[in-house]
Structure formats: C-alpha cells, structure tokens
Amino acid sequence: MNPVAFLVLAALTIAAALTVVLHRNPVHSALGLVSTLFLLSVQFVGLDAEMVAVLQIIVYAGAVVVLFLFVIMLLNLQIEVRRTGGPVLVGVAGSAAVALAALIVRSVAGRPATGAVEVPAGFGSATALGERLFTAYLVPFELTSLLLLVAVIGAVVLAKKKA
C-alpha cells in the first residue's frame, strides 16, 4: 500500500474513531462508528484482503450499526448535556488510556521494520478465506457460531417472556 495513502487513511480513521467517543450527539457518534468501520475496510482492501473488507462492510457498517441507530431513534436519545463521572473517574480512565497507548507503542516499536511482502495469487479471495476457516481455524469458527446461536436463542427467549 502506498505510504501516503496509508497515512491519510489512518488519520481519517483515527479522526472518525475520536468522533465516536467525543461527540455529544449519539447519532453523530454512530455515524462516526460507521465511518471508522468503512475506513478500516478500505485499509483491508489496501492489504489485498478483499473478502474481509467486504464482509466488514456487510456485517458491521451495513447491519450492526444500523441496529444501533434504530435503537437510538426508537429511544429518542437526546444530545448529552450532563457530564458523567467525577474528576477521580476521569483521572483513572485517562491514566489507563495513556498506559494502554504506551504498551501498544512499546510492543510495536521493538519490532524490526519489514518491507513489502509478496502475497500469493488468490490471497484474500473467498476461496482462500473459506479454506483457512474450515481447516486451520475450524474449532474457533464453530465455537463462534455456537456463541451466536446462543445469543439468538437468548434474544428469542427474552422477547417471548410475558410479564
């Protein structure tokens, strides 16, 4: 991937992610989340992982955040005016964030820089992804499916419950 393109994309992604956290209006925050997910999927395209990129848009940008918006609109959430958390909470959260950032920087900075890696033909296609999922990662894949199934059944049970 072109380094300039990467830097521009990365800056935009971080700006979108900051919007999610900092914006007072829940709908704008949700839109920031969509932008973040969309920009991440552009990054995936830059890394030759087209299948992951498309799935990222279909599942997260196209479905999950739509449900977030749906709930925000149904509950008619207003712009947040009240500050939540006192100075102690802000201090704890701030130092935790700084510590996490330091940890990430340390673990990345220690690694030697690698040049561009040639990917084999067909890398990132549906076939390649499917083969990996159903051979090397079969157990985690099936366990994730099971988890989703449990969540679906849970949702049905909760929705059926009569008070």
Place this chain on the structure above:
Amino acid sequence: MGVDAAIIAGKALFLMLAFVLQVMALGVWFERKVSAVIQDRIGANRASIFGVAAMGIVNTLVADPIKFLLKEDVTPANVDHLLHAMAPVLSLVPALLAFAVIPFGDVLQVGDRVINLQPASLNVGLLYVLAMASLSVYGVVLAGWASNNRWSLLGGIRGSAQMISYEIAMGLALIGTVVVYNTLDLQEMARAQGHLLWGWLPAWGILYQPVAFVIFMTAGVAESKRIPFDLPESESELVAGYFTEYSGAKHLMFMMSDFVEVVLVSALVTVLFFGGWQVPWLFRDGFHLPGAAFVAVPSLLVTILQLTAFGLKLIFFTWLQIVIRWTLPRFRYDQLMRLGWQGLLPLALANVVVTALVVLLLERAA
C-alpha cells in the same frame, strides 16, 4: 498504467451513461405512462417543445427535472443541518457505486487489446454489491432522524427495519446462485450461462435457480422501498415518510436513488438469472442455431448485439417492477415482516440446502 486507468474510467462512464441513466430515465417515464394506462388515464402530456410532447417524454424527462432543480430548497427549522444535507447523497451514492462490478458485455477486441466489459473485476463481486446495498439504508435512516419530524422518524425506523429484514433473505437467495456457478464474480457468472442444454436451450440461471429468482425479485422490490413494500414513505399515513421534509434537488436525489435501485435490481436479475449480456445461441464467432445451422457474425457486431441484449433485458425488468408497483396494494406492517421472516427466509434457507445437496450429489456421480 495510464491507458489501463483510462479504460477502466471509460468502461464505468459507458455503463453509467449508456445504460444506468438511460434506463433510469425510461423508468421514470414508464412510471408516469404505464401507471396511466393501468388506471385508464392519459398521463403526463402537458409540456411540449415546439408542440412536440413526445408521448409525455418532454413532460417527465425535461420539464419535471428542470422544475425540481429550480425549486426553492426548503430546510425546516431545528433540523440537524449536516445530516439533513448528507442523507440524500448517502442514499444515492451507494446505489450508483454498486454498478462497478456489473458486466455489460463479454469482451471488446481493439487491436491486440482484449477489454473485459465490466468496470471492475472483483473476485468478491456479488458480495460487493450486497455491501453497497446494505449501506444505502443510511440515507433513509438519517433523513428520517435529521428532519425533526415525527412522520419522517417513523418512516426512517420502518425503512431501517424493513431493509435489514429483506437483506437477509436476499443474501441467502444469492447463495444458491453462488453454489451453482461456483464463483462470486458477476462476469464469470454471466459467462457460465453461455452454453446450451440438450443442444438448444440456453442455460440461463432461471432454469437452475427459479426459487432464488422469486425470492431475490421480491426482496429486491422491498429493498428499493416501492409499493407493495413502500411502508417507509406510505403517503396515505406518513405524508411522504422519511423524505417528507425534503424539496427541490434533494427530493430529486431521493427519487433518483429509488429508480437507480430499481435499475440495479434489474441488472442483478439479468446477470444472475437471465444470462446477463448473453444473446440466445450467439457465441463469440456467430449464431449456432439449433439443428446445427451456423451464421457467422463479425466480432464487433457480436459485442454490439450483446450490449443491446443487456440493455433490452434491463428495460424489461425495470418495466416489470413498475407494473408490479402499480398492480399490487401496500402491505400492512405485520404482513411485511411475516413475509420476510416467516416466508422468504425459510424458503431461501431450504433453497440453499437443496441446491447444495444436488450439486454435491452430481459431483459425486460424475
């Protein structure tokens, strides 16, 4: 590099200008005149240029757009200005982007260069279309929310629930076609429909996946939010639903994205189930008619015939969707949800299982 980029841009422009926008415009004209025929009226015929009304074309395709563009753009007080202005764009752009992987012909030979007549050849093409379709819901949701109007909000909420529900049935219906063609690239799907069954019957997708066609067409009409699935706008209860508070050019963009989605559904139905650009019995060297008759056709003429066939199929399915719209009454909301979740979804799942079983058994037998 420069030539390749220019060719890709040229293909995208050609697809937009020669097919998408033309068929969309025809769709707008059909909408007025076909509905008039169905309801025993005359339909749009007032505006004319030098006395030529051209069967309402001047009225619908010249006068109406000018009127929309010149109208005052009213933005109500207390709306979220940024989102209110962004919503029509977010509704139109994904629908247009989805055309990037639609093949509109086989190949065009120019000298030594063989040009694949598809703007972008992605190996995840079909999923890309679904991704873009799933993004177009934001235009509806945001228009509904940003307008600061109860009717708009109700329309937006209905729209988001409806589009998410029908996307599932739509995606599952397409899995059947993917299993049959064994690819996600739309161009390869169109090419796979080029052979003949028993020497005379073109092997179009409708023969292999009739159930998927019915589900896809139904879900496609629901995705474009048109009658009988127009609950998000339903003018008799919600004024105009999510775009109640839009006027002028922004309203035009919402209308345009509706029609672009109609053309998109037509293009997908054509490519997946009706051979795409295939002309029956026409191969790259000429017509191989049943009974071993052969008529040689020059390569350029073959390409032109294919482009024409693709265009005619697009027009037919656009017309069909407009006839559906003016024939059926609107669903009630619970009927809409029941059809999507209890009708189409199990049917699509059954279609996937049966298709996969048959393909597996045939492979074992071979």
